[in-house]
Amino acid sequence: MAAAPAVVVLIDHRDPRWLRSASALLAAAHRLARDHGWDVHTAWVGHDHGHGHDHGPGGELGAAVQHVVDVEGADPHLASTVSAALEAVVAALDATGPARLVLLPSTFEGREVAARLAAATGAGVVVGASSVTVEEDDDGGSGHVVAQKSVLAGSWHTRCAVTSELAIVALDTGAAGSADGASLPQDTPSAAVAPVVHHHRAPRPAGAAVEVLSRSPRPAGDRPALAEADVVVVGGRGTGGDFSGVEDLADALGGAVGATRVATDEGWAPRALQVGQTGVTISPRLYVGAGVSGAVHHRGGMAASGTVVAINTDPDAPIFEHADIAVVADATTLLPALAEEVRARRSRETG
Numbered sequence: 001m002a003a004a005p006a007v008v009v010l011i012d013h014r015d016p017r018w019l020r021s022a023s024a025l026l027a028a029a030h031r032l033a034r035d036h037g038w039d040v041h042t043a044w045v046g047h048d049h050g051h052g053h054d055h056g057p058g059g060e061l062g063a064a065v066q067h068v069v070d071v072e073g074a075d076p077h078l079a080s081t082v083s084a085a086l087e088a089v090v091a092a093l094d095a096t097g098p099a100r101l102v103l104l105p106s107t108f109e110g111r112e113v114a115a116r117l118a119a120a121t122g123a124g125v126v127v128g129a130s131s132v133t134v135e136e137d138d139d140g141g142s143g144h145v146v147a148q149k150s151v152l153a154g155s156w157h158t159r160c161a162v163t164s165e166l167a168i169v170a171l172d173t174g175a176a177g178s179a180d181g182a183s184l185p186q187d188t189p190s191a192a193v194a195p196v197v198h199h200h201r202a203p204r205p206a207g208a209a210v211e212v213l214s215r216s217p218r219p220a221g222d223r224p225a226l227a228e229a230d231v232v233v234v235g236g237r238g239t240g241g242d243f244s245g246v247e248d249l250a251d252a253l254g255g256a257v258g259a260t261r262v263a264t265d266e267g268w269a270p271r272a273l274q275v276g277q278t279g280v281t282i283s284p285r286l287y288v289g290a291g292v293s294g295a296v297h298h299r300g301g302m303a304a305s306g307t308v309v310a311i312n313t314d315p316d317a318p319i320f321e322h323a324d325i326a327v328v329a330d331a332t333t334l335l336p337a338l339a340e341e342v343r344a345r346r347s348r349e350t351g
Protein backbone atom coordinates (compact mmCIF):
# COMPACT_ATOMS: atom_id res chain seq x y z
CA MET A 1 0.00 0.00 0.00
CA ALA A 2 1.37 3.42 -0.90
CA ALA A 3 2.38 5.55 2.10
CA ALA A 4 0.38 8.68 2.87
CA PRO A 5 1.69 12.03 1.61
CA ALA A 6 4.18 13.46 4.05
CA VAL A 7 4.50 16.83 5.74
CA VAL A 8 8.09 17.17 6.90
CA VAL A 9 8.67 19.39 9.94
CA LEU A 10 12.15 20.75 10.55
CA ILE A 11 12.89 20.44 14.27
CA ASP A 12 15.10 23.44 14.89
CA HIS A 13 17.30 22.66 17.87
CA ARG A 14 20.31 23.51 19.92
CA ASP A 15 21.12 19.91 20.58
CA PRO A 16 19.72 18.27 22.62
CA ARG A 17 16.97 20.87 23.23
CA TRP A 18 14.45 21.51 20.50
CA LEU A 19 13.36 25.09 20.03
CA ARG A 20 9.97 26.57 20.63
CA SER A 21 9.39 27.23 16.92
CA ALA A 22 8.95 23.48 16.46
CA SER A 23 5.80 23.57 18.60
CA ALA A 24 3.95 25.89 16.21
CA LEU A 25 5.17 23.95 13.15
CA LEU A 26 4.06 20.65 14.67
CA ALA A 27 0.64 22.09 15.51
CA ALA A 28 0.18 23.09 11.85
CA ALA A 29 1.47 19.73 10.62
CA HIS A 30 -0.77 17.69 12.92
CA ARG A 31 -3.78 19.71 11.79
CA LEU A 32 -3.00 18.87 8.16
CA ALA A 33 -2.44 15.24 9.09
CA ARG A 34 -5.80 15.06 10.86
CA ASP A 35 -7.77 16.86 8.15
CA HIS A 36 -6.16 15.33 5.06
CA GLY A 37 -4.77 11.98 6.11
CA TRP A 38 -1.16 13.02 5.69
CA ASP A 39 1.69 11.67 7.81
CA VAL A 40 3.85 13.94 9.95
CA HIS A 41 7.57 13.34 9.57
CA THR A 42 10.13 15.16 11.69
CA ALA A 43 13.61 16.06 10.45
CA TRP A 44 16.45 16.53 12.92
CA VAL A 45 19.74 17.69 11.44
CA GLY A 46 22.90 16.67 13.25
CA HIS A 47 24.11 13.81 15.36
CA ASP A 48 21.69 11.67 17.28
CA HIS A 49 23.71 12.29 20.47
CA GLY A 50 22.62 9.98 23.21
CA HIS A 51 19.06 9.60 21.98
CA GLY A 52 19.57 6.06 20.81
CA HIS A 53 18.58 4.46 17.56
CA ASP A 54 15.19 3.30 18.73
CA HIS A 55 13.97 6.45 20.41
CA GLY A 56 15.41 9.25 18.28
CA PRO A 57 15.68 12.89 19.26
CA GLY A 58 12.02 13.69 18.54
CA GLY A 59 10.41 10.62 20.01
CA GLU A 60 7.63 12.52 21.76
CA LEU A 61 6.53 14.70 18.87
CA GLY A 62 3.76 12.49 17.54
CA ALA A 63 5.42 11.89 14.17
CA ALA A 64 4.93 8.83 11.96
CA VAL A 65 8.63 8.78 11.10
CA GLN A 66 11.64 10.63 12.53
CA HIS A 67 14.45 11.44 10.13
CA VAL A 68 17.88 12.08 11.61
CA VAL A 69 20.28 13.47 9.04
CA ASP A 70 24.00 13.62 9.61
CA VAL A 71 25.70 15.88 7.11
CA GLU A 72 29.24 14.62 7.52
CA GLY A 73 31.69 17.11 8.93
CA ALA A 74 29.40 20.13 8.42
CA ASP A 75 27.98 22.37 11.13
CA PRO A 76 24.34 21.25 11.58
CA HIS A 77 23.10 24.83 11.99
CA LEU A 78 24.38 26.30 8.72
CA ALA A 79 21.67 26.99 6.15
CA SER A 80 23.62 25.04 3.52
CA THR A 81 23.77 22.01 5.84
CA VAL A 82 20.11 22.11 6.82
CA SER A 83 18.93 22.52 3.22
CA ALA A 84 21.14 19.62 2.08
CA ALA A 85 19.73 17.50 4.91
CA LEU A 86 16.11 18.30 4.04
CA GLU A 87 16.87 17.57 0.40
CA ALA A 88 18.02 14.10 1.48
CA VAL A 89 14.78 13.54 3.38
CA VAL A 90 12.63 14.72 0.45
CA ALA A 91 14.58 12.50 -1.96
CA ALA A 92 14.17 9.48 0.33
CA LEU A 93 10.43 10.09 0.61
CA ASP A 94 10.08 10.24 -3.18
CA ALA A 95 10.63 6.49 -3.17
CA THR A 96 7.77 5.85 -0.69
CA GLY A 97 4.98 8.36 0.01
CA PRO A 98 5.91 11.67 -1.57
CA ALA A 99 6.76 14.68 0.54
CA ARG A 100 4.08 17.27 -0.20
CA LEU A 101 5.12 19.96 2.25
CA VAL A 102 8.23 20.97 4.17
CA LEU A 103 7.53 23.27 7.12
CA LEU A 104 10.25 25.39 8.68
CA PRO A 105 10.37 28.47 10.90
CA SER A 106 10.42 31.82 9.11
CA THR A 107 13.54 33.01 10.89
CA PHE A 108 16.41 34.60 8.95
CA GLU A 109 18.07 31.18 8.76
CA GLY A 110 14.80 29.37 8.02
CA ARG A 111 14.08 31.61 5.05
CA GLU A 112 17.53 30.97 3.63
CA VAL A 113 17.07 27.23 4.08
CA ALA A 114 13.66 27.46 2.36
CA ALA A 115 15.11 29.31 -0.63
CA ARG A 116 18.04 26.88 -1.00
CA LEU A 117 15.77 23.85 -0.72
CA ALA A 118 13.35 25.29 -3.27
CA ALA A 119 16.19 25.95 -5.71
CA ALA A 120 17.51 22.41 -5.26
CA THR A 121 14.15 20.63 -5.56
CA GLY A 122 12.23 22.92 -7.93
CA ALA A 123 9.48 23.28 -5.30
CA GLY A 124 7.28 26.30 -4.80
CA VAL A 125 8.20 28.33 -1.73
CA VAL A 126 6.37 30.78 0.55
CA VAL A 127 8.19 32.51 3.41
CA GLY A 128 6.71 34.62 6.19
CA ALA A 129 3.44 32.66 6.08
CA SER A 130 0.99 33.05 8.94
CA SER A 131 -0.82 29.75 8.34
CA VAL A 132 -1.00 26.89 5.89
CA THR A 133 -3.84 24.73 4.62
CA VAL A 134 -4.50 22.20 1.88
CA GLU A 135 -7.29 22.92 -0.58
CA GLU A 136 -8.91 20.11 -2.54
CA ASP A 137 -8.64 20.14 -6.32
CA ASP A 138 -11.84 20.38 -8.37
CA ASP A 139 -10.79 17.34 -10.39
CA GLY A 140 -10.41 15.17 -7.29
CA GLY A 141 -6.61 15.38 -7.29
CA SER A 142 -4.51 15.32 -4.13
CA GLY A 143 -5.05 19.02 -3.44
CA HIS A 144 -2.58 21.82 -3.25
CA VAL A 145 -0.92 23.69 -0.43
CA VAL A 146 -2.15 27.22 0.25
CA ALA A 147 -0.23 29.56 2.56
CA GLN A 148 -1.63 32.78 3.99
CA LYS A 149 0.67 35.72 4.43
CA SER A 150 0.32 39.45 4.88
CA VAL A 151 2.28 41.72 2.56
CA LEU A 152 2.98 45.43 2.14
CA ALA A 153 3.50 45.94 5.84
CA GLY A 154 0.37 44.10 6.84
CA SER A 155 -1.97 46.13 4.64
CA TRP A 156 -2.95 43.12 2.48
CA HIS A 157 -3.65 39.53 3.42
CA THR A 158 -2.86 37.12 0.60
CA ARG A 159 -3.44 33.45 -0.20
CA CYS A 160 -0.50 31.89 -1.99
CA ALA A 161 -1.45 28.64 -3.74
CA VAL A 162 1.57 26.47 -4.48
CA THR A 163 1.13 24.69 -7.79
CA SER A 164 4.17 22.40 -7.65
CA GLU A 165 3.87 18.90 -6.14
CA LEU A 166 6.16 19.85 -3.25
CA ALA A 167 5.60 23.05 -1.28
CA ILE A 168 8.08 24.63 1.09
CA VAL A 169 6.52 26.97 3.63
CA ALA A 170 8.42 29.01 6.20
CA LEU A 171 5.88 29.77 8.92
CA ASP A 172 6.01 32.82 11.09
CA THR A 173 6.02 30.96 14.39
CA GLY A 174 5.84 34.21 16.39
CA ALA A 175 2.56 35.07 14.67
CA ALA A 176 1.37 31.51 15.19
CA GLY A 177 1.32 32.34 18.87
CA SER A 178 3.04 29.39 20.50
CA ALA A 179 2.78 30.83 23.98
CA ASP A 180 3.60 27.67 25.89
CA GLY A 181 7.33 27.55 25.44
CA ALA A 182 9.00 24.48 24.04
CA SER A 183 6.06 22.25 24.80
CA LEU A 184 4.04 20.07 22.51
CA PRO A 185 0.94 21.48 20.84
CA GLN A 186 -2.23 20.36 22.56
CA ASP A 187 -3.49 18.27 19.64
CA THR A 188 -0.33 16.19 19.28
CA PRO A 189 -1.48 12.61 18.84
CA SER A 190 -0.06 10.32 21.48
CA ALA A 191 1.55 7.99 19.00
CA ALA A 192 3.94 5.22 19.86
CA VAL A 193 7.56 6.30 19.43
CA ALA A 194 8.05 6.70 15.70
CA PRO A 195 10.64 4.68 13.84
CA VAL A 196 13.91 6.51 13.24
CA VAL A 197 15.42 6.67 9.76
CA HIS A 198 19.05 7.74 9.64
CA HIS A 199 20.42 9.52 6.59
CA HIS A 200 24.03 10.38 5.86
CA ARG A 201 24.76 13.10 3.42
CA ALA A 202 27.93 14.65 2.05
CA PRO A 203 28.01 18.40 2.65
CA ARG A 204 27.68 20.83 -0.23
CA PRO A 205 30.98 22.45 -1.20
CA ALA A 206 29.77 25.78 0.23
CA GLY A 207 28.95 24.15 3.56
CA ALA A 208 32.16 22.15 3.70
CA ALA A 209 34.17 25.33 3.14
CA VAL A 210 32.82 26.88 6.33
CA GLU A 211 34.31 25.88 9.63
CA VAL A 212 32.53 27.14 12.74
CA LEU A 213 35.29 27.91 15.21
CA SER A 214 33.20 29.03 18.15
CA ARG A 215 29.73 30.11 19.18
CA SER A 216 28.95 32.93 21.58
CA PRO A 217 25.32 32.89 22.62
CA ARG A 218 23.89 36.38 23.04
CA PRO A 219 23.70 37.09 26.79
CA ALA A 220 20.15 36.12 27.63
CA GLY A 221 19.66 38.34 30.67
CA ASP A 222 16.49 37.88 32.65
CA ARG A 223 14.09 39.04 29.95
CA PRO A 224 12.21 36.62 27.71
CA ALA A 225 13.07 36.45 24.01
CA LEU A 226 11.31 39.18 22.05
CA ALA A 227 9.56 36.92 19.54
CA GLU A 228 8.21 34.66 22.24
CA ALA A 229 7.36 37.07 25.04
CA ASP A 230 3.84 37.38 26.46
CA VAL A 231 4.45 41.05 27.23
CA VAL A 232 6.49 43.45 25.06
CA VAL A 233 7.21 47.09 25.86
CA VAL A 234 8.36 48.96 22.75
CA GLY A 235 10.17 52.28 22.76
CA GLY A 236 10.12 54.70 19.84
CA ARG A 237 11.44 58.13 18.99
CA GLY A 238 9.24 59.61 21.69
CA THR A 239 11.54 58.14 24.36
CA GLY A 240 14.12 60.67 23.24
CA GLY A 241 16.73 57.91 23.39
CA ASP A 242 16.31 57.10 27.06
CA PHE A 243 15.19 53.46 27.18
CA SER A 244 15.44 53.15 30.96
CA GLY A 245 11.68 53.67 31.40
CA VAL A 246 10.92 51.09 28.70
CA GLU A 247 13.26 48.58 30.34
CA ASP A 248 11.90 49.37 33.78
CA LEU A 249 8.28 48.69 32.78
CA ALA A 250 9.27 45.56 30.80
CA ASP A 251 11.07 44.20 33.87
CA ALA A 252 8.19 45.05 36.19
CA LEU A 253 5.82 43.15 33.88
CA GLY A 254 8.27 40.30 33.25
CA GLY A 255 8.29 41.17 29.55
CA ALA A 256 10.68 41.82 26.68
CA VAL A 257 11.92 45.14 25.31
CA GLY A 258 11.28 46.08 21.68
CA ALA A 259 12.11 49.12 19.59
CA THR A 260 11.00 50.92 16.45
CA ARG A 261 13.34 51.29 13.53
CA VAL A 262 13.97 54.91 14.44
CA ALA A 263 15.18 53.75 17.84
CA THR A 264 17.47 51.07 16.42
CA ASP A 265 18.76 53.38 13.66
CA GLU A 266 19.66 55.87 16.36
CA GLY A 267 21.50 53.16 18.27
CA TRP A 268 19.19 53.48 21.30
CA ALA A 269 18.43 49.74 21.15
CA PRO A 270 20.10 46.79 19.40
CA ARG A 271 18.89 45.94 15.89
CA ALA A 272 17.75 42.52 17.16
CA LEU A 273 15.02 44.29 19.16
CA GLN A 274 13.44 46.01 16.14
CA VAL A 275 9.77 45.16 15.76
CA GLY A 276 8.17 45.46 12.33
CA GLN A 277 8.33 44.67 8.68
CA THR A 278 12.12 44.58 8.62
CA GLY A 279 12.47 43.36 12.17
CA VAL A 280 10.89 40.77 14.43
CA THR A 281 7.21 39.78 14.24
CA ILE A 282 5.65 39.57 17.68
CA SER A 283 2.32 38.38 19.04
CA PRO A 284 2.38 39.10 22.77
CA ARG A 285 -0.73 39.08 24.91
CA LEU A 286 0.14 42.66 25.91
CA TYR A 287 1.95 45.22 23.70
CA VAL A 288 2.87 48.60 25.19
CA GLY A 289 4.10 51.19 22.67
CA ALA A 290 5.79 54.23 24.23
CA GLY A 291 6.53 57.18 21.97
CA VAL A 292 5.66 55.06 18.94
CA SER A 293 3.67 56.69 16.11
CA GLY A 294 2.32 53.40 14.72
CA ALA A 295 3.73 53.60 11.19
CA VAL A 296 2.51 50.88 8.85
CA HIS A 297 5.98 49.26 8.74
CA HIS A 298 5.95 48.94 12.51
CA ARG A 299 2.39 47.67 12.69
CA GLY A 300 3.25 44.90 10.24
CA GLY A 301 5.26 43.30 13.05
CA MET A 302 2.88 43.76 15.97
CA ALA A 303 -0.60 43.53 14.44
CA ALA A 304 -1.13 40.07 15.98
CA SER A 305 -0.70 41.43 19.52
CA GLY A 306 -3.52 40.86 22.00
CA THR A 307 -4.12 44.01 24.03
CA VAL A 308 -2.41 47.12 22.63
CA VAL A 309 -1.60 50.00 24.98
CA ALA A 310 -0.22 53.15 23.35
CA ILE A 311 1.38 56.07 25.18
CA ASN A 312 1.83 59.16 23.04
CA THR A 313 1.79 62.92 23.56
CA ASP A 314 -0.04 63.43 20.27
CA PRO A 315 -3.80 62.67 20.58
CA ASP A 316 -3.91 62.17 16.80
CA ALA A 317 -1.07 59.63 16.68
CA PRO A 318 -1.99 56.85 14.20
CA ILE A 319 -1.23 54.12 16.75
CA PHE A 320 -4.28 55.20 18.75
CA GLU A 321 -6.49 53.89 15.93
CA HIS A 322 -5.14 50.40 16.66
CA ALA A 323 -4.91 50.66 20.43
CA ASP A 324 -7.22 49.11 23.00
CA ILE A 325 -6.01 51.61 25.58
CA ALA A 326 -4.81 55.03 24.39
CA VAL A 327 -2.93 57.15 26.90
CA VAL A 328 -2.13 60.75 25.93
CA ALA A 329 0.88 61.38 28.11
CA ASP A 330 4.61 61.93 28.17
CA ALA A 331 6.16 58.46 28.07
CA THR A 332 9.31 59.55 29.84
CA THR A 333 7.38 60.34 33.01
CA LEU A 334 4.57 57.79 32.69
CA LEU A 335 6.74 54.68 32.15
CA PRO A 336 8.61 54.85 35.51
CA ALA A 337 5.35 55.64 37.29
CA LEU A 338 3.65 52.63 35.67
CA ALA A 339 6.58 50.37 36.56
CA GLU A 340 6.40 51.50 40.17
CA GLU A 341 2.65 50.92 40.30
CA VAL A 342 3.00 47.42 38.81
CA ARG A 343 5.67 46.54 41.37
CA ALA A 344 3.61 47.92 44.23
CA ARG A 345 0.55 45.91 43.18
CA ARG A 346 2.60 42.75 42.74
CA SER A 347 4.12 43.05 46.17
CA ARG A 348 0.66 43.70 47.71
CA GLU A 349 -0.68 40.59 45.91
CA THR A 350 2.18 38.40 47.06
CA GLY A 351 1.72 39.85 50.54
Ligand SMILES: Cc1cc2nc3c(=O)[nH]c(=O)nc-3n(C[C@H](O)[C@H](O)[C@H](O)COP(=O)(O)OP(=O)(O)OC[C@H]3O[C@@H](n4cnc5c(N)ncnc54)[C@H](O)[C@@H]3O)c2cc1C
Pocket residue numbers: 235236237238239259260261262263274275276277278279280290291292293294295296297298301311312313314317329330331332
Ligand atom coordinates in the same frame (compact mmCIF):
# COMPACT_ATOMS: atom_id res chain seq x y z
C1 LIG B 1 10.99 49.75 3.91
C2 LIG B 1 10.80 50.22 5.32
C3 LIG B 1 10.82 49.29 6.34
C4 LIG B 1 10.62 49.70 7.66
N1 LIG B 1 10.63 48.77 8.65
C5 LIG B 1 10.35 49.17 9.91
C6 LIG B 1 10.28 48.21 10.97
O1 LIG B 1 10.53 47.02 10.80
N2 LIG B 1 9.97 48.65 12.21
C7 LIG B 1 9.70 49.96 12.48
O2 LIG B 1 9.41 50.28 13.64
N3 LIG B 1 9.78 50.87 11.50
C8 LIG B 1 10.11 50.51 10.24
N4 LIG B 1 10.22 51.46 9.27
C9 LIG B 1 10.12 52.87 9.66
C10 LIG B 1 8.68 53.31 9.87
O3 LIG B 1 8.13 53.69 8.64
C11 LIG B 1 8.63 54.51 10.85
O4 LIG B 1 9.49 55.52 10.38
C12 LIG B 1 9.03 54.15 12.27
O5 LIG B 1 8.33 53.02 12.72
C13 LIG B 1 8.71 55.33 13.19
O6 LIG B 1 9.27 55.09 14.43
P1 LIG B 1 8.74 55.86 15.70
O7 LIG B 1 7.30 55.56 15.89
O8 LIG B 1 9.69 55.56 16.82
O9 LIG B 1 9.00 57.39 15.32
P2 LIG B 1 8.00 58.53 14.85
O10 LIG B 1 7.19 58.11 13.72
O11 LIG B 1 8.83 59.76 14.70
O12 LIG B 1 7.00 58.70 16.08
C14 LIG B 1 7.39 59.16 17.34
C15 LIG B 1 6.12 59.32 18.14
O13 LIG B 1 6.48 59.67 19.48
C16 LIG B 1 5.53 60.63 19.96
N5 LIG B 1 6.20 61.34 21.05
C17 LIG B 1 7.13 62.32 21.00
N6 LIG B 1 7.54 62.66 22.24
C18 LIG B 1 6.85 61.84 23.09
C19 LIG B 1 6.85 61.69 24.50
N7 LIG B 1 7.65 62.41 25.28
N8 LIG B 1 6.03 60.78 25.02
C20 LIG B 1 5.20 60.04 24.26
N9 LIG B 1 5.17 60.15 22.90
C21 LIG B 1 5.99 61.02 22.34
C22 LIG B 1 5.22 61.48 18.76
O14 LIG B 1 3.96 62.12 18.91
C23 LIG B 1 5.20 60.43 17.64
O15 LIG B 1 3.91 59.91 17.46
C24 LIG B 1 10.41 51.08 7.95
C25 LIG B 1 10.40 52.00 6.91
C26 LIG B 1 10.61 51.58 5.62
C27 LIG B 1 10.59 52.59 4.51
